Amino acid sequence: QVQLVESGGGLVQAGGSLRLACASSGLTFSSYTMAWFRQTPGKERRFVAAIRRSGGATTYADYADSVQGRFTISRDNTKNTVYLQMNSLKPEDTAVYYCAARPNSATYYQVESFGSWGQGTQVTVSS
Numbered sequence: 001q002v003q004l005v006e007s008g009g010g011l012v013q014a015g016g017s018l019r020l021a022c023a024s025s026g027l028t029f030s031s032y033t034m035a036w037f038r039q040t041p042g043k044e045r046r047f048v049a050a051i052r053r054s055g056g057a058t059t060y061a062d063y064a065d066s067v068q069g070r071f072t073i074s075r076d077n078t079k080n081t082v083y084l085q086m087n088s089l090k091p092e093d094t095a096v097y098y099c100a101a102r103p104n105s106a107t108y109y110q111v112e113s114f115g116s117w118g119q120g121t122q123v124t125v126s127s
Contacts (some may be wrong), residue, residue, distance in 0.1 A: 009121030
């Protein structure tokens with residue numbers, strides 16, 4: 001079965017950077033759409049970023065408006081790992097960050113469209 005394991009969370013000051021990683025197994029990684037979501041207590045899990053394949057080796061990245069220009073998603077198909085580089089972090093970025101995977105390259109990113117999830121990693125940004 002698909003397994004996703006996140007790492008790289010922690011405590012950082014506002015304006016700082018973190019890089020999250022999600023190591024995967026049990027899937028044909030290069031053909032999967034990989035995404036990051038985040039969730040705060042009492043709130044819904046929300047889309048952050050996704051990277052998908054579209055025709056051959058071309059990949060596309062999509063971002064939530066709140067992180068556009070600050071976060072960068074990337075993937076290493078040789079390591080079956082997806083990354084989220086987070087720069088210029090703000091206190092409102094504080095959340096548990098989850099990695100998700102699905103086998104299709106559709107451009108919608110509702111939570112229910114993803115069938116595989118990691119356990120999450122805490123990111124805390126202090127002001």
